[in-house]
Amino acid sequence: MKKYNYRFKLLSAFVLCFFSSITIYAQRNPGASTRQDANNMVGGLHKMDVPILCYHNIRDWRSGDTKSEKVYIVPVALFKAEMKMLHDSGYHTILPDQLIAYMTKGEKLPSKPVMLTFDDADASQYTNALPELNKYGFKGVFFIMTVVLGRPNYMDRKQVAELAAKGHIIGCHTWDHHMVTKYTESDWVKQIEKPWNDLKKITNMPVKYFAYPFGLWNTNAVEHIKKYGFTAAFQLAKKTDKTNPLFTVRRIIADGNATAPRLIREMKADF
Ligand SMILES: [Zn+2]
Numbered sequence: 001m002k003k004y005n006y007r008f009k010l011l012s013a014f015v016l017c018f019f020s021s022i023t024i025y026a027q028r029n030p031g032a033s034t035r036q037d038a039n040n041m042v043g044g045l046h047k048m049d050v051p052i053l054c055y056h057n058i059r060d061w062r063s064g065d066t067k068s069e070k071v072y073i074v075p076v077a078l079f080k081a082e083m084k085m086l087h088d089s090g091y092h093t094i095l096p097d098q099l100i101a102y103m104t105k106g107e108k109l110p111s112k113p114v115m116l117t118f119d120d121a122d123a124s125q126y127t128n129a130l131p132e133l134n135k136y137g138f139k140g141v142f143f144i145m146t147v148v149l150g151r152p153n154y155m156d157r158k159q160v161a162e163l164a165a166k167g168h169i170i171g172c173h174t175w176d177h178h179m180v181t182k183y184t185e186s187d188w189v190k191q192i193e194k195p196w197n198d199l200k201k202i203t204n205m206p207v208k209y210f211a212y213p214f215g216l217w218n219t220n221a222v223e224h225i226k227k228y229g230f231t232a233a234f235q236l237a238k239k240t241d242k243t244n245p246l247f248t249v250r251r252i253i254a255d256g257n258a259t260a261p262r263l264i265r266e267m268k269a270d271f
Contacts, residue, residue, distance in 0.1 A: 045103045045245050050094065051267035052115040052251040054236065055079075058128040061256070074256045076128050085260040086114060087136040095139055095169050096209045100232055103246065114267065117141040117234065117251060119173055119211055121148050121155045126163070133168075143173035143211035143234070146195040157202050164203035171209035172196045172230075179213050180221035188224055196228065209234065215251075222247045237270070 040047045056072040058079045065073055074082075092110035099115065101107035116133070118125045121144045133140055142163055148154040164170045174180070174191040183191060192210075199207045208231040212221070215236025222244045225233050233247040241248040252270050254263055 046106050048099070048103060048240060048245065048249055049271050050099055050102070050109065050113045050115060051271040052117060052234070052249065053254045053263075053267070054234075054251040055116065055118045055125070055129065055254050056120055057122050057124050059124040070256045071253060072256060074254060078256070078258070078260070079129060080132055081260040082254065082258075082263050083132040083136055083138065085264060087138075089264065093133075093138040093140070096141060096171075096232060099249070100246065115141065115251075117143060117171075117211070119143045120145055120177070121160070121173075123153050123155055123159075126155050126159045130163075139168050141169040141171055141209065143171040143209075144195075144199060145173045145175065145177050145213070146198050147176040160199075160202050161204075164205055169209065170199055170203050170205070170207060171211055171234075172199055172207055173211045174213055177213045179216045180224075181216050181218045183221070183224075192224070192228055208232070211235075217248060219244075 040049075055074060058074050058076060060075045060077075061070055061073060089112065091112040091114045094109055094113045094115055096115070098107070098109060098113075102109050116138060118129065118140055121142070125140075125142065129140070132138075140163075142160070144155075144160060149160065150156045160170060172192065172195055175195045176191070178187065178191060180191070196207055210225055210230045210233040212233060212235050215238065217233070217235055219241075222233070222241070225247055226244075231246070232249055234249045234251055237250060237252050238248070240250055250271075252266060258266070
């Protein structure tokens with residue numbers, strides 16, 4: 001009986017100690033007390049679970065468009081249906097600053113957050129996508145390759161400036177879309193430094209975000225992008241790099257062959 005008592009006391013002391021340490025931990029770390037939160041961290045940051053869509057051309061298919069090109073060409077009616085479905089399903093567009101504040105500091109996001117990104121500066125993004133964004137008060141992120149600005153079928157500098165002035169975000173997408181994994185030292189100046197400065201002049205704002213052409217990156221490129229002072233960089237659907245989560249933010253292509261419900265299903269499955 002004595003032995004039982006001793007064990008019982010020891011067990012009670014242990015249980016008491018365990019629960020009081022949990023209470024102290026929870027008081028010191030509000031919001032960090034549940035197991036679910038711990039699972040939601042990657043490399044010291046909040047897990048990137050916001051769906052990010054990547055668009056290129058928003059226009060109707062032409063007879064010469066190949067099957068593989070159609071992945072990147074979203075017909076206008078489909079884009080309209082997708083924006084309407086996002087809006088009607090209660091999604092809110094967020095911008096990269098909000099995403100970074102969420103990932104680094106756990107700051108709150110609106111309910112059902114989604115990020116809409118547009119690569120390459122195609123004119124159809126301005127003429128066909130922008131009116132749909134405006135309809136729902138959505139904001140987008142436009143990753144510009146500067147070599148095309150002012151060329152036929154691409155945006156011009158004035159349109160890029162207007163997007164920035166209206167609260168959309170302008171990001172850098174190199175000078176002429178060469179993949180960053182193959183750069184020599186002089187390429188970094190030509191492909192990143194000069195276009196980056198150019199975009200800062202066009203928008204009269206800091207340019208904090210970068211998108212890798214073709215979504216391709218390697219560790220050397222990540223180090224260069226960091227060194228230039230970008231806040232984050234966006235890839236496509238490869239796994240986030242655990243040591244560089246802010247510089248390998250995942251996106252999925254909004255496929256031109258999709259339907260609006262299929263897009264929503266893919267967003268839920270991928271993030
Ligand atoms: Zn691109």
